[in-house]
Amino acid sequence: QVQMVQSGAEVKTPGASVKVSCKASGYTFINSYIHWVRQAPGQGLEWMGIIHPSGGSTTYAQKFQGRVTMTRDTSTSTVYMELSSLSSEDTAVYYCARGHVATSMAADHWGQGTLVTVSP
Amino acid sequence: EIVMTQSPATLSVSPGERATLSCRASQSVNSNLAWYQQKPGQGPRLLIYGASTRATGIPARFSGSGSGTDFTLTISSLQSEDFAVYYCQQYNNWLTFGGGTKVEIK
DSSP states (O other): OOEEEEOOOEEEOTTOOEEEEEEEESSOGGGSOEEEEEEOTTOOEEEEEEEOTTTOOEEEOGGGTTTEEEEEETTTTEEEEEEOSOOGGGOEEEEEEEEOSSOTTSEEEEOOOEEEEEOO | OOOEEEEOSEEEEOTTSOEEEEEEESSOOTTOEEEEEEOTTSOOEEEEETTTEEOTTOOTTEEEEEETTEEEEEESSOOGGGOSEEEEEEOSSSOEEOOOEEEEEO
C-alpha cells in the first residue's frame, strides 16, 4: 500500500532553516508528483509547492519563493522540503502528499505530518 | 491567486441527516476542484476530485457537484465518523484551499 512517512518533529530558533523528509513507498516513486502543504495550529491548509521526482522539477507557491527548496533522492524514494529564514509564523505541521494518479494536483496519500516549532 | 470561500464555517447536523457544504471560487476553476476530510490529529483524506468523482474507497454517501465557481459537497446521511473538518481545493491555477467547514454533532 502507498505510504508517505515523514521525519520527526523539529524545534528551531528564528532565522534558522529546517529540512523535512518524506519517504514514499508502495508505488513507483518517479511517476507521481509530491506536494508540500502546511497547517498552522488551529488553522487551514496552505499549499507550499510541488516536485516531480522524475526530473526534480519544482513549482513553489509565490509566498514561499526564495525561502523554500524541494529536492528528491530517487535512490531512497525520498523527497525533502527545506524552509529557511524561519519565524514564529512558520510554526506549523508540514505534510507531504502524493499527487493523485488521475489528476496530479489533487493529493491522495498524505504523510503523518511533521510539527515544526519556531521559538526563541 | 484564486480565493476559495467555504460556507458555513460550522455546520451542526444530527446523525442520519443530510449535510450540504458550499465552496465558491473567486474566478472559474472549471471542474478542477477537490474535497478533503480532516479529523483531529490526522492528515487530510481525499474524498472527491474533478468536482464530482469519488476517490478510491470513499462511500457513496459523499457526493460532489458544481463547476465554474460554485461547488457543493453533500453527505447524504451523516455517520458518526463523518464529523470532521472539510476543505475544498482548486487546482485550475496551481492550488489554493478554502478555509474549511467544521461539521459537528447537533
